[in-house]
Structure formats: C-alpha cells, structure tokens
Amino acid sequence: MTQIPAKYVWVICLLFFAISCAGVPKVRFESPVDTSSKAIEPQIKRTFSIPNIGVYASNEFDGARLNGFTALNDSTAKVVIKPENTPINNSPYYAFTIWSDNKRPFYLTFEYPKGFKHRYTPKLGRSGHWQIIDSSAVFKKDSIVTIKLDLDKEPITVAAQEIQSSKDVSDWYMPFVTDISYVQKNILGKSTLGRDLVVLDINKPSSQKKALVVLMTRQHPPEVTGFYAFQAFLETILDNSELANAFLDRYRVLAFPLMNPDGVDLGHWRHNAGGVDTNRDWSKYRQPEVRHTVDHIHSIMKNEDLELVLGLDFHSTWYDVFYTNTKREGTTMPQFVDDWFGALEKNIEGYKVNEQAGNSKKPVSKGWFLYGHNAVGITYEIGDATPKQQIEKFGTVSSREMMKLLINQ
Incomplete structure (x- = not known):
C-alpha cells in the first residue's frame, strides 16, 4: 500500500473539508444583492x-x-x-x-x-x-x-396590521400537528436570536411516488394579509375532503408558516434580526432563515428522491397581485399558471387575476424555484386592505383549484 507523503495530507484534508461544506448549490441571479448581516437599531421596550x-x-x-x-x-x-x-x-x-x-x-x-x-x-x-x-x-x-x-x-x-406574533402562529398550526397524524412539525434550526424555524411536513401515507410542493409566508413581518391567505390555503389542503386526500396521495407539502420569526416578534418593518430582507437571500443563503429552509428542502428531495414542482410564497402589498416567472416552457408544469388563473376567474364571481410576469433578476424565492429547480414559482400577494372574508375565499378557492390541476398532471 502506497503511503501518502505527510506534506500532502493537509492538502487532502483541506479539499475534503471544502467539499463536505459545499452544501446546497448556490443559485445565480442577474442582479446580486449583498445579504451579509447589517446592524439594526434595537427597539427599547418600555x-x-x-x-x-x-x-x-x-x-x-x-x-x-x-x-x-x-x-x-x-x-x-x-x-x-x-x-x-x-x-x-x-x-x-x-x-x-x-x-x-x-x-x-x-x-x-x-x-x-x-x-x-x-x-x-x-x-x-x-x-x-x-x-x-x-x-x-x-x-x-x-x-x-x-x-x-x-x-x-x-x-x-x-x-398597522392585526398582530400575528410567533406565538399566535404556533397557536394556529399546533392543532393540525396534534390532530392529524400525517402532519409533522419539524425544527429546521434557529434564527439569529434563537427562535425556532419551523416547517410543517404534510406527508400522508401512500403507495404512489410523490412530488413536492412548497408553501411559505412572512418573510416580511408586517405582511399579515398574505399570512391569512396562506392559512386558508393550507387549511383547505388539510380539510380531509375527497379532493384533499386525493391530492395528498400524490404530493408531499412542506409548509413554512413563519419564515422570519425574529423580525415578526421585534416589530420590524421588513428585515430579520440580521438587518436583511430575507427575500433577497435566495442565492447565497447568508441568513439562517433562508439557509436552513433551503438545506431542509434539498435534504428531503435527496433522501426521498422527490421532484419539486411548485413553490408559492405568500406576501402582502398595496393590492392583490400574482408575481410569476415568464419562463414556463420546459419547466415542471408549463401550463399551470394559465390554467390556475383561468380556474380562479371561473370560480370566483367577478374576479379578475392581476398577474405581473417577469423572470426574477434579484435573488427572490420565486426565482429560486425557477432557476434552482426548474419549478413553477409564484409570489402570491394580497392587498394591505383586502377584507379578511375575501382573503379567506381567495385562499380556499386557489387551494382547491391548485389541487385539482396537480391531481391531473
């Protein structure tokens, strides 16, 4: 057996360390954003x-x-x-x-x-x-x-918006974890300030090979109306209907109910405790919230040999709008966006979809789904002042129509 010279051992070790720490591949965007942590001005509680x-x-x-x-x-x-x-x-x-x-x-x-x-x-x-x-x-x-x-x-x-703190969010989703056997709460890791980063893994037992759907919300703390749409959307997936059960026979859902717990509980305008907009960190994953999320998604895909087909990121802005990617040919579901929006207009009286399409230049989640996984990525935005009853209807109908389309894929 040939012995490796001692002077080369450290080089081999260094190479092994670099490979082992390479982690999840970074995703390239046309307009990079520096998401290194930046100082914040703490709010004095009093x-x-x-x-x-x-x-x-x-x-x-x-x-x-x-x-x-x-x-x-x-x-x-x-x-x-x-x-x-x-x-x-x-x-x-x-x-x-x-x-x-x-x-x-x-x-x-x-x-x-x-x-x-x-x-x-x-x-x-x-x-x-x-x-x-x-x-x-x-x-x-x-x-x-x-x-x-x-x-x-x-x-x-x-x-500015109804309070939905990390405790409020937990109080909402824990009954699903407790009462539904195939809903598992997992801790991805910790935020900068040590808060739990949570995913709800919805994986109903099935003999069929599944594909992966990812849902997330509250990257930006004040965007509570988007969270309400996320709630209605997820509750519809978990309502034990014939449609939901057929959908969950074929799809596994990873739902991230609070992407920025530090920013939410600190009352931030937009950023996390690292002073960064996490929805600009989907390239190099410098912030723990995005890094742990990406690592978890990739781990599930690798270990279970799953294809990621759809990612929905729920936000809020001044008005209701869907931000979509222009590139669709050759993606996981080239017709999904058009078919989904057509179904929404058909099933919500008087509703007209407001779509703004464009391939992401900055490192946002919908671009990460596209460039990183060739999957459909959509930013699902609800208006700041959209009535709650209307939000619940949008969330419910959009969830049902999404399930119908994916079942027929």
Whole structure:
C-alpha cells in the first residue's frame, strides 16, 4: 500500500473539508444583492407616559413597534416610528397599546423619518377583537397622518396590521400537528436570536411516488394579509375532503408558516434580526432563515428522491397581485399558471387575476424555484386592505383549484 507523503495530507484534508461544506448549490441571479448581516437599531421596550394628562403607551409585547411617545398638547401626542435599519422599503409598521386614566378623546400624530410616509390604515384591537379605524377618525394634512381615539383605562392596541406574533402562529398550526397524524412539525434550526424555524411536513401515507410542493409566508413581518391567505390555503389542503386526500396521495407539502420569526416578534418593518430582507437571500443563503429552509428542502428531495414542482410564497402589498416567472416552457408544469388563473376567474364571481410576469433578476424565492429547480414559482400577494372574508375565499378557492390541476398532471 502506497503511503501518502505527510506534506500532502493537509492538502487532502483541506479539499475534503471544502467539499463536505459545499452544501446546497448556490443559485445565480442577474442582479446580486449583498445579504451579509447589517446592524439594526434595537427597539427599547418600555411604557411611555405623559403623567400630567394621564395617558400611557407601551411596546412591551411581541410584534410591537413604538420608538417614541411625547405630548404635543393636552389632547395630542406624537407617535415616533423608526425602522430597524436603512435602506428599507417604505412600509412603516407600527403597533402599540395606549390607555388613559380617565375616559377622554385623544389624538395621535405619526412621525416617521424623512423620506417615509404613512402606509397602513390603523387597526384597533380590544379584548381580542379587531376592527379597522373609522375613516372619520383619520385626518391627513400633506403627508402627516393624525388619528382620533376614545381612550379609557382598558388598553387599545393600535397596529398597522392585526398582530400575528410567533406565538399566535404556533397557536394556529399546533392543532393540525396534534390532530392529524400525517402532519409533522419539524425544527429546521434557529434564527439569529434563537427562535425556532419551523416547517410543517404534510406527508400522508401512500403507495404512489410523490412530488413536492412548497408553501411559505412572512418573510416580511408586517405582511399579515398574505399570512391569512396562506392559512386558508393550507387549511383547505388539510380539510380531509375527497379532493384533499386525493391530492395528498400524490404530493408531499412542506409548509413554512413563519419564515422570519425574529423580525415578526421585534416589530420590524421588513428585515430579520440580521438587518436583511430575507427575500433577497435566495442565492447565497447568508441568513439562517433562508439557509436552513433551503438545506431542509434539498435534504428531503435527496433522501426521498422527490421532484419539486411548485413553490408559492405568500406576501402582502398595496393590492392583490400574482408575481410569476415568464419562463414556463420546459419547466415542471408549463401550463399551470394559465390554467390556475383561468380556474380562479371561473370560480370566483367577478374576479379578475392581476398577474405581473417577469423572470426574477434579484435573488427572490420565486426565482429560486425557477432557476434552482426548474419549478413553477409564484409570489402570491394580497392587498394591505383586502377584507379578511375575501382573503379567506381567495385562499380556499386557489387551494382547491391548485389541487385539482396537480391531481391531473
């Protein structure tokens, strides 16, 4: 047996280490984005008070965002809202509780850093119930927004969107894990701040060879309406109907219900605890949320010899829209997008699909599905102000029509 010279041993070891750590292949995009971690400005948790008038505000809960609270006069306070870092999208998110020693009308004027404008219509939460603020209580002067509240000793939560913290999300999905034998909760790894990164592995026993469908949401913390569509979509897959059972006989679903738990619980406008938009990290996987997700998907595909055919990423924006890839010929399901959208318009009265097609230049998830797996990738966006009942209908119908099409593949 020939002995390897000692001087070459370290070279061989180095090569072996490099190969073993190569991990999941990176995906090339035309316009790379630097997703190295960046410093964030921590939000100081506290209860603010204006003692002389007996009004208080607090950000001491998960999902809160309030950076300052000062009196402008006896009936008005300034609410200061700052992002976690910059540059950042114009999506000023806020959430806080407010109350008063005495029953009284009170006004709040929102202040954002220069260059940012008010985006979200306030939602008011009290005793677990939410409602949109009455339009007559919202006053706009140029870019300045002021709202009127009727305060008393019971705190009101004022938020850009209804609060859906990591605990709220867990409370929603855990009954599925507990009650449905083929739904398994797995921990992919930890976020930067040590929160669990969760996937729901939906794998109904079947004698048929399966393909893989991936669903994900909340890469961007305030995008709660997209999460509501994700909820309705997944609940329809798990409703034990004849359609759902036939679908799950042929497909395995990996559902990621909270892609950015740090950002959600910290009340971030858009980024994770690394100060990065995770939906720009689908190339080199520098952030733990994306890295663990990609590693898990690839591990499942490799170990089970599964083909990834469809990826849906649920978001929110100013209006309902589907962002699709233009390239379809030669992908897993070349006709899926057209057939799916046609089915939605046929089965939702008066509904017209708003599609914006374009192959992703930046490293976003829908581009990763296409370039990394030759699969159909769609960003499923729900409007900020789309009514919840309408969201549930969209989510339910789109899930049913997706299952019907995939069963017939």
